[in-house]
Amino acid sequence: MQQVAAPLEDERAKTLEIIENNNHDPKRLVKILQEIQAELGYVPEIAQRLTAKKTNTPASQIYGILSFYNFFRLFPPGRHSVNVCLGTACYVKGAENILKEISSRYELEPGQTTNDRRFSLDFVRCVGCCAIGPVMTVNGKVYGKMKPEEVKDVLGEYK
Amino acid sequence: MTIKSTNDLFALKGKIEKEKFELSQKTQVIVYQGTCGYASGAKGVLDTLNTELHERNLKDIVVLEHSCMGCCYIEPYISVTEPEGISTLYGYLTPEKVTQIVETHLMGGEIVQEYMVDINTPFFSRQEKRITELLGKIDPFKIEDYIFYDGYQGLSKTLGMKQVDVIEKIKRSGLRGRGGAGFPTGVKWNFAYNTESNQKYMVCNADEGDPGAYMNRAELEGNPHAVLEGMAIGGYAIGANKGYIYVRAEYPLAVDILNEAISQAKEYGLLGNGILGTSFDFDIEIFLGSGAFVCGEETALLASLEQKRGNPRPRPPFPAVEGLFGKPTVINNVGTLANLPLIMCKGAEWWNSIGSETTKGTKVFSLTGQIARTGLIEVPMGISLNEVVFDLGGGIAGGKKFKAVQLGGPSGGCVPAEHLDIPIDYESLQDIGCIMGSGAMVVLNQDACMVDTARFFLEFDADESCGQCLPCRRGLPLMIEILKRISEGNGEIKDIETLEDIATFMQKTSLCALGQTAASPTLSTIRHFRKEYEAHIIEKKCPAGVCKDLFHYEVDEELCNGCHLCALKCPEEAITGEKKEPHHIDQDKCIKCGNCYHACKFDAVLIK
Numbered sequence: 109m110q111q112v113a114a115p116l117e118d119e120r121a122k123t124l125e126i127i128e129n130n131n132h133d134p135k136r137l138v139k140i141l142q143e144i145q146a147e148l149g150y151v152p153e154i155a156q157r158l159t160a161k162k163t164n165t166p167a168s169q170i171y172g173i174l175s176f177y178n179f180f181r182l183f184p185p186g187r188h189s190v191n192v193c194l195g196t197a198c199y200v201k202g203a204e205n206i207l208k209e210i211s212s213r214y215e216l217e218p219g220q221t222t223n224d225r226r227f228s229l230d231f232v233r234c235v236g237c238c239a240i241g242p243v244m245t246v247n248g249k250v251y252g253k254m255k256p257e258e259v260k261d262v263l264g265e266y267k
Numbered sequence: 268m269t270i271k272s273t274n275d276l277f278a279l280k281g282k283i284e285k286e287k288f289e290l291s292q293k294t295q296v297i298v299y300q301g302t303c304g305y306a307s308g309a310k311g312v313l314d315t316l317n318t319e320l321h322e323r324n325l326k327d328i329v330v331l332e333h334s335c336m337g338c339c340y341i342e343p344y345i346s347v348t349e350p351e352g353i354s355t356l357y358g359y360l361t362p363e364k365v366t367q368i369v370e371t372h373l374m375g376g377e378i379v380q381e382y383m384v385d386i387n388t389p390f391f392s393r394q395e396k397r398i399t400e401l402l403g404k405i406d407p408f409k410i411e412d413y414i415f416y417d418g419y420q421g422l423s424k425t426l427g428m429k430q431v432d433v434i435e436k437i438k439r440s441g442l443r444g445r446g447g448a449g450f451p452t453g454v455k456w457n458f459a460y461n462t463e464s465n466q467k468y469m470v471c472n473a474d475e476g477d478p479g480a481y482m483n484r485a486e487l488e489g490n491p492h493a494v495l496e497g498m499a500i501g502g503y504a505i506g507a508n509k510g511y512i513y514v515r516a517e518y519p520l521a522v523d524i525l526n527e528a529i530s531q532a533k534e535y536g537l538l539g540n541g542i543l544g545t546s547f548d549f550d551i552e553i554f555l556g557s558g559a560f561v562c563g564e565e566t567a568l569l570a571s572l573e574q575k576r577g578n579p580r581p582r583p584p585f586p587a588v589e590g591l592f593g594k595p596t597v598i599n600n601v602g603t604l605a606n607l608p609l610i611m612c613k614g615a616e617w618w619n620s621i622g623s624e625t626t627k628g629t630k631v632f633s634l635t636g637q638i639a640r641t642g643l644i645e646v647p648m649g650i651s652l653n654e655v656v657f658d659l660g661g662g663i664a665g666g667k668k669f670k671a672v673q674l675g676g677p678s679g680g681c682v683p684a685e686h687l688d689i690p691i692d693y694e695s696l697q698d699i700g701c702i703m704g705s706g707a708m709v710v711l712n713q714d715a716c717m718v719d720t721a722r723f724f725l726e727f728d729a730d731e732s733c734g735q736c737l738p739c740r741r742g743l744p745l746m747i748e749i750l751k752r753i754s755e756g757n758g759e760i761k762d763i764e765t766l767e768d769i770a771t772f773m774q775k776t777s778l779c780a781l782g783q784t785a786a787s788p789t790l791s792t793i794r795h796f797r798k799e800y801e802a803h804i805i806e807k808k809c810p811a812g813v814c815k816d817l818f819h820y821e822v823d824e825e826l827c828n829g830c831h832l833c834a835l836k837c838p839e840e841a842i843t844g845e846k847k848e849p850h851h852i853d854q855d856k857c858i859k860c861g862n863c864y865h866a867c868k869f870d871a872v873l874i875k
Contacts, residue, residue, distance in 0.1 A: 137574040142516070142555060169575075176576040176733075177557035179516055195478030196673060196709045197635035199723055205860075233560065233727065235517055236481035237303040238633055238709075239339030239641035248519070250306030 116154060122147050123155040127162045134163045138173060141180065150181040178232075186221040186228035188266040191245045195234030198241035202256075206242050207231060209256040210263070227263070269536040271544040273423045276414070279535075283415045294328045294373065295348045299403050301335030301488045302520050303481075307342035308361070315362035316345070319369040328373060334489035334524075336403025337643030338391070341384050347372055358384040389658040390640050395621060395629050398605040399645045402489030407524045410531040413492040419537050421608030425500045426545045433504040434460060437607070440615035441627035445602030446472060446563075447675065447704045448780075449626070449693040452603055458587035459505040462595040467507035469498050469549075470591065470598040472568060473514040473521075476560040477676030478727065480707035482631040483601040485643050487514070487521040490605070491528035495538065495551060497604030500611055502549045505597055510551040513568055516558065525553055560677075560731035564779050565598045567733070578733050579779035600705070602631060623649030626692035630703070636673075636710035639664045646691070653687040656710060667712040671795070675704025677724045677731075678784035680791025681717065700791045702784070716813035717796040718803050721789040722750040728785035739782030742773040746789060754814040758804040763793060812874035815859045819875055824849040826871035833863035833872060 126143045130136045140163070144155050151174055160167040174180040192198075192207045207218070210229055214222055221228040237243045240252030244262075251262055270276050296316060300309035313332065320328055338344065341358025347368070348354040355378055357368060364382050371379050386392075405412035413419070425433055438453030459467060471494060475483040487494060498510045514522055529551055532538040540548045554572055561567045562577040569591050571577040590596025606628060610618045619627035626648040632655070635641050639661030646655060656662065656672055663669050671681040680701035682689075689695045693703050711720065729743035746769055749762050770786030777783045793800060802808050809817035822833075822842075827849040834842040834850060841857045844850030852863070852872075864872045 135574060138557060138571070139555075142557065172576050173574070177559050179557035196676065196707065196723070197479045199478075200636050200709060200711055200715055232517065232558075233476065233731070234478040234480070235302075236475070236484040237306055238479050238481050238635035238707075239643075240303050240307055240342065241635065243306070250302065252303065252306045 119148055119152055119154055120158065123158045124162070127159060132162050132164075134165050137163060137165060137170070141170070141173065145180060149185050150183055152182075152184075183221070184225075186225045188227050188247055188263075190227050190229050190263065191232045191235075192218075192229075193233075193235050193237070193241065193243040193245075194231045195238060195241070197238035198234075198243055201241045203242035205256045206244055206254050206259060209259045210244075213259065214263075226267070269534075270419075271536065273420075273427075273543065276419060276423055276543070279411075280414055280417075283411045286411075287415055290329060291348075291352070292350050294350060295331055296328060296373070297331045297333050297346045297348070297403070299333055299335050299342075299344055299346075301485055302518070303339055304335050304342050304344075305520075309343040311362050312343045312345060312360050312365050315365045316369065319366055320373075323369065323374065325369075325373060331406060333403050333405065334407050335485055335643075336489070337399060337485060337645075338384070338640075339642040340640045344384065356384045356386055357382045388640075388661075389654075390642070390644070390661065393654065393659050394645050395647045396645050397609055397629050398486065398493065398602065399489070399631055399643065401493070402485060402643075405490065407489055407491055408527055410492060410528065410535060410537075413490065417612060418492055418608070419496055421611035422496050422499050422503075422537070423543055425503055425611050426543055426547055430460060430504050430506065433500070433611070436615050437504070437610060440610045440618045441622075442603065442606055442610065442618070443626060443693065444600055445606070445630065445705070446600030447678070447702060449703065452599065455587050455597055455599075456501065456505050458585065459507075459595040459597045462588050464595050466509070466592075466594045467505055468591045468594055468596040469502040469505065469507045469510040470568070470572070470596055471498055471510065471512040471514075471601060471604055472563065472565070472598050473512055473518075473601050474556045474563045474568060475515060475518075475601070475705065476563045476731075477678075477705050477707045479633065479635050479673070479676055479709040480705045481633050482643055482706045484518050484521050485633075486601050486605055486631070487518070488524055491521075491524050492532065493605040493608055494525075494601055495528060495532055497599070497607035498551060499538065499542065499549045500607045501597055501599060501604065503547055505595070507595075507597070508548045508550065510549065511572060511591075512551060512553050513556055513562070513572060514553060516555040522553065522555065529553070559733075560727075561733050561779070561781050564781055567779065568598065569596065576733070578735050579781070581778060602706070621647040621649075623690055623692040623695075625694050630691065630706060632706045632708045634660050634708050634710070636708075637664050637667065637712040637714075638662070638710040648692050649690045651688050651690055652682060655691070655708070656687065660710065663710065663712050665712075667714065669710070670713050670715055671711045671717070673709040673711060673720070673788070674707065675702040675787075676707045677727045678702060678780065678787055679704045679707075680787050681711070681720065681795060682791075683795040686795075700787070700794050702787070714811055714813070716754075716809055716811040717792040717799045718750060718754050718809070719811075719813045721792045722747060722754065724788040725750065725785065728781065732781065732785075736776075736778040736782060738773045738776040739778070739785060742769050742777075742782070743785060745769055746786065750789070753800065753803050754809070755816045756803070756807045756814075758800075760801070760804055762804065763797070763800055767793065810874070812861070812864070818859075819854055820852055820857060820859065820861075820864055821873050821875045822850050822852055823871045823873050826869050828869060828871075830868070832866050832868070836862040836866040838862065 344358040442452045443449040567577040567579040829847040841853045
């Protein structure tokens with residue numbers, strides 16, 4: 109996976125601002141980390157260290173949280189985040205073929221980002237749209253009743 | 268305006284009634300849009316509707332945006348209610364169809380029969396709508412809509428009662444936890460009530476993680492105040508003045524709606540300090556889960572709320588005695604909480620008048636998979652699976668054969684055709700190695716391989732295992748390895764016994780429910796579909812045509828009429844044949860994608 113960081117000072121300032129807004133409160137650790145990710149797209153090492161220091165929490169605990177929950181990313185994502193749902197209802201309707209089509213078309217495995225940082229691909233365990241499976245989401249927008257041959261057109265819209 | 272008493276609440280309701288009456292004198296068009304409505308194009312439908320009405324200057328027609336009422340299979344859909352109260356439901360819409368409805372129905376006064384959805388089918392008529400009754404009926408962003416339908420009256424009654432009487436009433440109703448385990452709610456409350464503490468908590472478990480389950484999402488998106496009211500009722504009963512809703516970050520619309528609902532309830536004084544003029548204070552905070560299936564387990568959920576990794580811990584002590592930050596904490600599922608206002612308002616006897624011997628009330632299921640009518644259904648406990656799948660659900664889609672219905676997600680099991688007549692309640696399902704679960708009901712047809720299905724759930728659980736205890740951490744990969752071997756044609760007959768051994772060991776020794784139930788889908792498929800395992804192992808065949816090493820496609824020369832469709836669909840050009848002559852599949856080129864099998868209209872492509 110390619111790593112292209114935003115300017116370090118920028119990440120630093122934004123992280124400090126978020127921690128400040130949450131009153132350095134260790135009871136809001138998860139919220140702080142969620143906000144950092146929403147702002148920066150991932151939680152870089154510098155943000156982890158700053159959060160540890162400013163909330164008086166061991167850095168290992170921060171990393172423990174980040175590595176435990178699927179939601180958090182430790183590397184910068186692509187411009188467009190593609191998620192294929194592999195929940196049961198989508199699975200029995202052929203979600204694996206959607207994932208395979210994306211994988212082979214963009215030479216991308218789940219968890220990876222394309223070299224041009226256009227797409228990052230991942231699978232999720234249910235977005236709650238089971239009635240219209242198989243489902244994929246691009247930047248949070250849900251596409252239902254997907255067919256492998258439609259992948260090209262849907263993702264073609266995202267440059 | 269602050270509501271300071273029950274009289275204030277009734278006065279507000281009266282005021283809203285007047286507004287509603289005025290509204291009912293006009294033609295109303297409701298656009299239903301929950302998360303899956305949006306995904307199916309409800310936004311386009313709404314935009315077209317607004318544009319058309321504007322361009323044609325139809326100012327008297329009111330457009331309302333409500334959440335999904337559960338008939339997801341007809342999405343996107345709208346309804347037209349005329350001043351006389353006659354309502355028409357239109358489904359499978361596109362912007363073009365909306366234009367036609369505006370012209371023919373709204374302007375011409377004639378129903379467009381072609382797009383109308385018949386609501387006299389069992390999907391609508393066989394439901395017993397209680398907690399889903401207001402879904403689609405009210406605007407979830409307006410607390411007034413909820414108050415119009417007797418909202419917060421259950422809380423108002425509760426606050427006039429003694430705490431023990433409230434608990435007694437819930438006990439008498441027989442309400443059991445809707446999250447899956449079915450523990451009696453009143454008993455749980457009693458533990459928390461009886462534990463002395465200066466601080467207690469009420470937690471709503473909205474970490475709906477079972478793949479195939481989305482009723483909690485729909486309930487929160489459609490009627491958030493029922494859950495808030497339920498939490499306040501519980502809080503009063505156990506003596507808690509702080510509540511948390513633990514909701515998945517994957518449900519952004521539900522989170523928006525909840526945030527708005529909380530702030531509106533606070534404005535009216537239905538949450539916050541001195542609720543309804545009493546001395547009862549209750550506040551609710553939303554906590555976003557960060558995507559960990561195990562956090563649906565209550566002790567893991569609490570750890571997560573405490574800003575830690577979501578590792579479960581041994582019980583006892585149970586959370587009702589020692590929970591969040593060590594304080595007595597009641598954790599109730601969304602569906603459980605949504606039932607509370609109804610019990611408090613309409614009475615325990617009304618509430619438990621339906622249901623089975625051991626399980627009272629209704630249950631909401633999300634009906635998905637290879638079924639004709641997918642959607643959210645609320646049915647009385649005790650109804651048979653047969654009725655749900657074939658009457659409400661309309662049977663299997665696309666003329667295929669029923670194989671099994673999967674209940675309870677990764678902790679549940681598969682029910683085969685011969686057991687479909689059993690009633691849905693906690694005990695009956697347990698008898699056949701299955702569970703009620705949170706309400707996921709995924710229907711599988713003949714194309715599903717049960718070995719593959721078992722492997723799917725094990726991989727899910729292995730992915731989501733927290734890794735703390737050995738039986739779960741090591742047991743799952745071991746079982747997956749064996750299933751993989753079987754699906755590749757390298758299985759031995761003693762593998763089935765080994766799977767059962769590991770599964771039993773995990774059930775007995777895992778720390779939390781995830782590990783204890785992770786092997787259930789495998790055990791249930793072995794129990795009900797042993798022949799399919801044996802076919803994989805002995806005959807080296809996958810009868811459903813899923814495990815790629817164990818089957819190939821062949822064209823039946825008698826059935827093939829040479830329409831050439833399969834050859835057009837084949838990505839590898841592996842199918843050859845002259846038009847109107849039987850075709851042939853080159854096995855060396857075939858990648859077993861199944862396109863030809865699904866494309867053939869004459870069932871001439873066979874799985875061998």
